[in-house]
Amino acid sequence: MTGTFFGEFDLASLTLWLFWGFFALLIIYIQRENMREGYPLEDDEGNASSNPSMWPLPKDKTFDLPHGRGQVVVPSGQAPERADIAMKRVGPGNGYPLEPTGDPMLDGVGPASWAPRRDAPELDGHGHPKIIPMSSNEAFKFAAGRDPRGLPVMSGDDEIVGRVVDMWVDEPEQLVRYLEYTLDAKWGTGNRLVPLTMARINSDHVMVRSIYGKHFGSVPAHASATQVTVLEEDKICGYYGGGLLYADAKRQNPKL
Secondary structure (H helix, E strand, C coil), X not given: CCCCCCCCCCHHHHHHHHHXXXXXXXXXXXXXXXXXXXXXXXXXXXXXXXXCCCCCCCCCEEEECCCCCCEEEECCCCCCCCCCCCEEECCCCCCCCEEECCCHHHHCCHHHCCCCCCCCXXXXXXXXXXXXXXXXXXXXXXXXXXXCCCCEEECCCCCEEEEEEEEEEECCCCEEEEEEEEECCCCCCCEEEEEHHHCEECCCCXXXXXXXXXXXXXXXXXXXXXXXXXXXXXHHHHHHHHHHHHCCHHHHCCCC
């Protein structure tokens, strides 16, 4: 043999082109994996997008959920989008604002919106519900500050709508997530939850400023007395949050 195999071959160029090829395939792979949620794309009215993607949807991948909660298959098995959104577009083109067509707080739209999450409680690392009433766990005691239990609940229009009966704690996080109150007969029946972040604990009452007395009877209820599902949490938080804009027509006026 008079020469070497690589004598006239540019190894540096080959290495560079192999790197660019690998990098391009990596970007395509990451982009397709990113399409496991929210695809195929839709416009504001739920119709298929005219520009779905440069790449096809990835093949289904099955995940085994912990604590015996079955399996989830993505992208084809993801939760369907809500089809009952009572809103309409104010202009002809995509990107125009949407406005409610009914009662936005009851319809769950705008700031009151919620997602179709799993109707099951969030679990801790041991498979137990994370958020539970303080009354059902003797390990939790009220240590400092003003205990809200027994205080009346006051609405944004200064109506007394009920009385706090319990606090719901996030056990792994060691903090209070919700206050539970019983509605007075004038405003409805049963117990409701209010996120602690939407309530202000005063010396003689608990103020919930985002909604008015007439709205408390429609606050989404939780089905179980000892746990709350992530779907129920979404609806509850959305209702109080939506009241900051929709509880009073004056709140929708410009501030300047």
